[in-house]
Amino acid sequence: xxxFTFPLLLSLKIAGxxxxxxxxxxxxxxxxxxxxxxRGKELLDALVTLPLIFPPxxxxxxxxxxxxxxxxxxxxxxxxxxxxxxxTWPAAVVAATIHAIPLLVKSARAGFEQTDPVFQRAARSxxxxxxxxxxxxxxxxxxRAIVAAGVIAFARSxxxxxxxxxxAGDIPFRTQTAAIAIYDAxxxxxxxxxxxxxxxxxxxxxxxxxxxxRIEHRQAR
Numbered sequence: 001x002x003x004f005t006f007p008l009l010l011s012l013k014i015a016g017x018x019x020x021x022x023x024x025x026x027x028x029x030x031x032x033x034x035x036x037x038x039r040g041k042e043l044l045d046a047l048v049t050l051p052l053i054f055p056p057x058x059x060x061x062x063x064x065x066x067x068x069x070x071x072x073x074x075x076x077x078x079x080x081x082x083x084x085x086x087x088t089w090p091a092a093v094v095a096a097t098i099h100a101i102p103l104l105v106k107s108a109r110a111g112f113e114q115t116d117p118v119f120q121r122a123a124r125s126x127x128x129x130x131x132x133x134x135x136x137x138x139x140x141x142x143x144r145a146i147v148a149a150g151v152i153a154f155a156r157s158x159x160x161x162x163x164x165x166x167x168a169g170d171i172p173f174r175t176q177t178a179a180i181a182i183y184d185a186x187x188x189x190x191x192x193x194x195x196x197x198x199x200x201x202x203x204x205x206x207x208x209x210x211x212x213x214r215i216e217h218r219q220a221r
Contacts, residue, residue, distance in 0.1 A: 004196060006173055007181035010089060011201075014164075014177065015157035018096035022104045022153045027146065029101070030108035031134065052102045056162020063095055063167045089175050092168035096157035104153040111145020112138060148215040155208040159201065 069084045077085040161179040168175040185194035
C-alpha cells in the first residue's frame with residue numbers, strides 16, 4: 001500500500017464508521033428536536049450546531065482535551081485497548097463523527113418534521129408504543145431524507161481536516177487521511193500526488209452531492 005492508496009482507504013474507512021455513529025446519535029437527536037417540546041430544547045439545538053460554526057482548530061482542541069489520556073474517556077479507552085486514544089485513527093473517527101452529526105441532525109430533522117402526524121396518531125390509537133411507531137411509521141416515511149442525511153454526513157466525514165489533524169495527527173500509514181495527505185503533498189512540492197488525491201476526492205464528493213440531490217428531489221416530489 002503506497003502514499004496514494006493508504007490515505008484514500010483510511011479516509012473511506014473513517015467516513016464509513018463515523019457515518020454509522022452519526023446515524024445512531026443523530027437520528028435520535030433529530031427525532032427529539034422534531035417531535036418533543038422540553039425545557040432546554042433551544043440550548044440542545046445550539047449545542048448540536050456548534051461543530052458547524054466552531055473553527056476546526058477550536059473544535060480540535062476541545063476534542064484533544066476530551067480524548068487525552070488524562071480525561072475520563074481517554075483513560076477508559078486506554079485501560080480497555082492498552083493504547084492512548086489520541087493520535088490514532090479511532091480518534092479521527094471521533095472527530096469526523098462530531099463534525100458530521102450537525103448536518104445529519106438538521107437534514108433528518110427536516111425529514112421528520114415533514115412527515116404527516118396523522119399516521120403517528122393512527123398508530124397510537126391502535127395501541128402502538130413510541131418505539132414501534134418510530135421504527136414502523138416515522139422512519140419509513142422519512143427514509144429518503146434520512147438516506148440523504150447519511151450521504152451528506154459521509155461526505156462531511158470524508159473531507160474533515162482541522163479537527164482530525166488536531167486529535168489524530170499526521171502520521172504516514174497510520175493516521176494520515178486523504179485531506180491531510182493533500183496538504184502534505186503540496187507542502188513538500190509533490191504536485192502529482194496532490195493533484196491525484198484532489199481529483200479522486202473531488203470525484204467522490206461530486207458523486208455524493210449528486211446522489212443526495214437526487215434523493216432530496218424525489219422526497220420533494
